[in-house]
Amino acid sequence: NAGVTQTPKFRILKIGQSMTLQCTQDMNHNYMYWYRQDPGMGLKLIYYSVGAGITDKGEVPNGYNVSRSTTEDFPLRLELAAPSQTSVYFCASTTVTEAFFGQGTRLTVV
Amino acid sequence: ELKVEQNPLFLSMQEGKNYTIYCNYSTTSDRLYWYRQDPGKSLESLFVLLSNGAVKQEGRLMASLDTKARLSTLHITAAVHDLSATYFCAVPFYNQGGKLIFGQGTELSVKP
Numbered sequence: 001n002a003g004v005t006q007t008p009k010f011r012i013l014k015i016g017q018s019m020t021l022q023c024t025q026d027m028n029h030n031y032m033y034w035y036r037q038d039p040g041m042g043l044k045l046i047y048y049s050v051g052a053g054i055t056d057k058g059e060v061p062n063g064y065n066v067s068r069s070t071t072e073d074f075p076l077r078l079e080l081a082a083p084s085q086t087s088v089y090f091c092a093s094t095t096v097t098e099a100f101f102g103q104g105t106r107l108t109v110v
Numbered sequence: 111e112l113k114v115e116q117n118p119l120f121l122s123m124q125e126g127k128n129y130t131i132y133c134n135y136s137t138t139s140d141r142l143y144w145y146r147q148d149p150g151k152s153l154e155s156l157f158v159l160l161s162n163g164a165v166k167q168e169g170r171l172m173a174s175l176d177t178k179a180r181l182s183t184l185h186i187t188a189a190v191h192d193l194s195a196t197y198f199c200a201v202p203f204y205n206q207g208g209k210l211i212f213g214q215g216t217e218l219s220v221k222p
Contacts, residue, residue, distance in 0.1 A: 033210055042198060043153075043212040050208045058209065090152065092210070097160060099143055099200065099210060101153045 003027065006091050006102035013081040013109045021076040021105050023091035031094040032074040033058075034066065036087040037104075043090060049074055081109045112136055114201050116213035123189045123220050131184040131216045133199035142182045143200045144173050147215070153198065157184075189220045 007022045025032065030051045035043040035058075045058030049068040063085060065077040074093075078085060086109045091102040113136040123129055133142065141160045145153040157166045159175035159182060166173050170193065172185045182199055199213045 031208055031210075035212070040217075042214040043200075045209060045211060048209060056207055059211075094202065094210060096202075096204070097141075098155060098158050099202075100155075103152045 004091055004093050004100050004102040006089075006105050008105060009103065010106045011108070013078075013107065015081060015083065015109060017081050018077070018079050019081070019107075021078070021089055021091075021107075023074045023076065023102060024072050025074075025091075025093040025100070026072065027093060027095075027100065028071060029093035029095060029100075030071065032068070033092045033094070033099075034064070034074070034076045035090045035092065036060065036085075037090060038087050046076065046089075078107075083109050085109050112201075112203055112206060112209060112211050114199060114211045114213040116197075116199060116216050119214055119216060121216055121218045123186070123218065125190055125220055125222055126188050128188065129186050131186075131197055131218075133182040133184070133201075133213050135180045135201045135211075137180075137203065138177075138205060139180075139201045139203050140177055141202060142175050143202075144182070144184055145198045145200065147196045147198065156197075186218075189218075191220050191222065194218055194220045 004025045033048045034046040044060045047066040049055045089105045144156040157173040162177040164175045175182045196215045202210045
């Protein structure tokens with residue numbers, strides 16, 4: 001059982017570049033989430049989804065986009081990367097009783 | 111506004127001492143999660159509290175939930191160095207669209 005898989009684990013982007021962070025879960029969970037964690041800080045919710053075809057903004061959505069075409073996949077898109085988006089990104093999927101996290105993507109924008 | 115607040119944010123303890131971390135949240139939810147995070151790592155699930163009055167214990171850690179007070183506690187008994195980590199609570203607000211909101215985290219350092 002792979003759980004929640006995020007790719008890539010590390011990435012360096014130049015200012016203005018774009019990229020997609022991939023997140024896949026194999027547990028058939030409806031709820032999926034993207035968070036960012038800045039150094040020494042907590043997790044801030046970027047976007048979330050309650051099922052395929054349904055997404056909504058979290059606390060810090062600006063500069064990001066998501067899609068949810070299947071139950072398994074919840075990619076996060078960064079358009080026009082900025083230094084303020086340097087962070088560690090975590091994807092999670094949940095049932096009503098537990099949340100499962102990916103291993104994180106460490107992104108640096110230079 | 112959905113808020114989850116932890117205190118303290120930093121906690122330096124001596125081995126063998128007891129302490130409690132508090133987690134307050136702003137609006138109705140019937141469950142709460144506690145996580146541990148070691149530096150550079152992902153989050154490790156500690157406890158899932160599913161109802162008012164729920165109490166769970168694992169080793170030196172015990173968590174409780176009071177949904178009426180919108181408060182959870184994580185109690186540490188006889189701390190040891192291995193408990194040094196950052197602890198997060200998280201509240202799923204299913205009646206607010208399904209958001210899962212985290213507290214700021216409590217950085218715990220246990221010294222000999």
